[in-house]
Amino acid sequence: MKIDVLYFAWVRERIGIGREAVETEATTPSELIAELRGRGGHYEAAFADVTALRVAIDQELTEFDATLSDAREVAFFPPMTGG
Amino acid sequence: MKIDVLYFAWVRERIGIGREAVETEATTPSELIAELRGRGGHYEAAFADVTALRVAIDQELTEFDATLSDAREVAFFPPMTGG
Amino acid sequence: MDIRIQSAPFEPGEVLSAFTSRQQRAGAVVSFTGLVRDLDGSLETMEIEHYPAMTERALAKIAKEATERWPLLDVLILHRHGALTPSEPIMMVATASAHRKAAFEAADFLMDYLKSRAPFWKKETT
Amino acid sequence: MDIRIQSAPFEPGEVLSAFTSRQQRAGAVVSFTGLVRDLDGSLETMEIEHYPAMTERALAKIAKEATERWPLLDVLILHRHGALTPSEPIMMVATASAHRKAAFEAADFLMDYLKSRAPFWKKETT
Numbered sequence: 001m002k003i004d005v006l007y008f009a010w011v012r013e014r015i016g017i018g019r020e021a022v023e024t025e026a027t028t029p030s031e032l033i034a035e036l037r038g039r040g041g042h043y044e045a046a047f048a049d050v051t052a053l054r055v056a057i058d059q060e061l062t063e064f065d066a067t068l069s070d071a072r073e074v075a076f077f078p079p080m081t082g083g
Numbered sequence: 084m085k086i087d088v089l090y091f092a093w094v095r096e097r098i099g100i101g102r103e104a105v106e107t108e109a110t111t112p113s114e115l116i117a118e119l120r121g122r123g124g125h126y127e128a129a130f131a132d133v134t135a136l137r138v139a140i141d142q143e144l145t146e147f148d149a150t151l152s153d154a155r156e157v158a159f160f161p162p163m164t165g166g
Numbered sequence: 167m168d169i170r171i172q173s174a175p176f177e178p179g180e181v182l183s184a185f186t187s188r189q190q191r192a193g194a195v196v197s198f199t200g201l202v203r204d205l206d207g208s209l210e211t212m213e214i215e216h217y218p219a220m221t222e223r224a225l226a227k228i229a230k231e232a233t234e235r236w237p238l239l240d241v242l243i244l245h246r247h248g249a250l251t252p253s254e255p256i257m258m259v260a261t262a263s264a265h266r267k268a269a270f271e272a273a274d275f276l277m278d279y280l281k282s283r284a285p286f287w288k289k290e291t292t
Numbered sequence: 293m294d295i296r297i298q299s300a301p302f303e304p305g306e307v308l309s310a311f312t313s314r315q316q317r318a319g320a321v322v323s324f325t326g327l328v329r330d331l332d333g334s335l336e337t338m339e340i341e342h343y344p345a346m347t348e349r350a351l352a353k354i355a356k357e358a359t360e361r362w363p364l365l366d367v368l369i370l371h372r373h374g375a376l377t378p379s380e381p382i383m384m385v386a387t388a389s390a391h392r393k394a395a396f397e398a399a400d401f402l403m404d405y406l407k408s409r410a411p412f413w414k415k416e417t418t
Contacts (some may be wrong), residue, residue: 008343009413055349059346061409075343082340082371082412083266083327083385083403092216092287099350134180142220144283158217158285165214165245165286166200166276177320178312183305186325189381191331193302196322196399199312203319205392253316264329270400273322277392 001067002027005032007046008077011053014046029055029074030064047076054079084108088115090129091160094136095130112138112157113147126150130159164166167233169225169240171216173248178255185226185242185260192239194269204252208292214256216247217285228279231259235275236268243276250271250279293359293367295351297342299374304381306372311386318365318388320395324403330378333416339384340352340375343411354405361401362394369402371412 026032028068029038030050033050038044047053055057068074088105095101109115116133119126130136137157140149151157167184178199186195202212206244232245240262250256259276294311312321328338355367360396366388376382385402389395 006343008411009341009415054345056346056411057350059343059378061350073345077343077411078413080408081413081414082342082410083407089217091213092289095215120168139217139285141222142223144224147220156219158220160217160285161287163282163285164288165216165284166281177309179305179307179309181305182308182323182325184301186304186327186336186381188415189327191326191329195325197310197325198392198396199309199321199323200392201312201315201319215413255312264404266324266326270324270396274396277396279353 001072003032004073005036006073006075008075011046011076011077015042027068028065029057029062029068029076032068032074033064033076052078086115086154087156088119089093089156089158091097093161094129094159098125110151111148112145112151114142114160115151116147116159154165167226167229167241168223170242170244170245171221171225172246174291176205176246176255176258178242178258178260178278181223181242181244181258182260185240185262189240189262191264193264194266195260195262196269196271197258197260199258200256202250202254207279209231209252209277209290211291212250213289214250214289215289219241220285221245224284225269225280228276228283231279232272232276236263236270236272238263241272243280245280245284293352293355295348295355296368296370296371297347298372300372301345302370302372302381302384304384306409307368307370307384308384308386311366313388313390314353315366315388317390319390320392321359321388322395322399323335323384323386324399325384326381326382328376328380328382335378338376339417340373340376341413341415342371343402347371350410351406354402354409355398357405358398358402362389363368364389364394364396364398367398371410395406
């Protein structure tokens with residue numbers, strides 16, 4: 001399936017782009033991260049420490065082992081610092 | 084000694100005046116209240132329940148057994164309801 | 167420190183804007199505004215009596231107590247007296263601090279203290 | 293409920309005045325304003341990035357959660373994104389309730405929740 005993958009803050013800066021369409025068979029964000037890390041380089045650097053990341057599926061904060069079925073958009077970003 | 088005695092809110096309404104000069108030998112607000120109650124009438128009604136009252140000496144909240152020595156102004160009023 | 171006791175109406179937004187714009191190092195500004203409530207639609211006016219010689223002193227003491235307990239950069243207390251009508255602002259406190267927690271806790275403390283220690287008495291006329 | 297996400301500057305006082313004057317039954321209005329801090333005088337700009345498709349939804353959810361926990365009459369959340377300079381207001385929350393305690397607690401809760409659940413990221417440039 002094809003998913004839009006979004007990156008924000010230093011995740012975006014390390015990877016070098018803010019959004020890309022990814023063809024994947026991953027069933028969870030964790031599996032998707034494993035695939036992306038497999039690309040090496042910037043991706044490996046960006047996803048080196050998953051505990052420093054948060055994930056949203058279709059604009060809802062969720063867990064890394066949540067299901068990706070029917071997901072259209074997955075976003076990875078560091079802890080939020082609004083307010 | 085001569086003390087200015089002030090009344091606020093329903094204490095003022097019951098007694099009928101907001102301020103009066105009182106010649107007294109009272110050494111505490113409690114003793115002053117006893118003297119004022121002795122006048123009877125409105126004073127007795129106003130001071131019937133001292134637990135419903137607060138007292139300030141020279142513009143500082145204090146206790147009914149505080150000392151009146153050097154006091155220039157004593158005020159009696161119900162619990163405050165500002166804010 | 168800014169203490170105001172006045173019979174004139176005030177606009178909470180104007181007070182907050184002036185307070186906020188004079189902060190140089192604050193990261194957090196909290197304001198509380200108390201409004202005249204009309205519970206059942208029958209309130210015509212509220213009259214607030216106070217003890218003029220004591221009021222300013224009491225409010226300054228309350229503000230000082232707050233600045234001793236929390237790292238505040240600024241404090242404002244404004245309280246009206248005289249006749250007020252429903253929905254009108256009665257009083258306001260504002261606190262400025264580097265951090266949110268101090269600003270919130272100090273504003274809450276000011277309100278508690280002000281309700282129990284400042285010589286104001288409300289009287290409602292229906 | 294009033295949710296605003298904007299790059300334009302805002303005047304906290306104007307927001308508070310509009311919020312306060314639209315209250316009919318409230319007795320208490322609490323506001324929190326967050327300002328850009330410049331700790332050592334070296335901050336030139338702060339850039340706030342956000343996740344547009346998620347932001348409004350997250351803020352509405354936060355506001356709804358507050359209204360379910362406390363008896364609020366109104367809630368406002370305003371958050372800027374883009375470039376900000378020192379001392380500028382970053383964001384604001386306001387709550388209105390019949391009683392002080394609910395207004396204070398809900399505003400504090402909104403701030404906690406907003407800091408941990410709303411997709412904003414600050415980046416400072418010195």
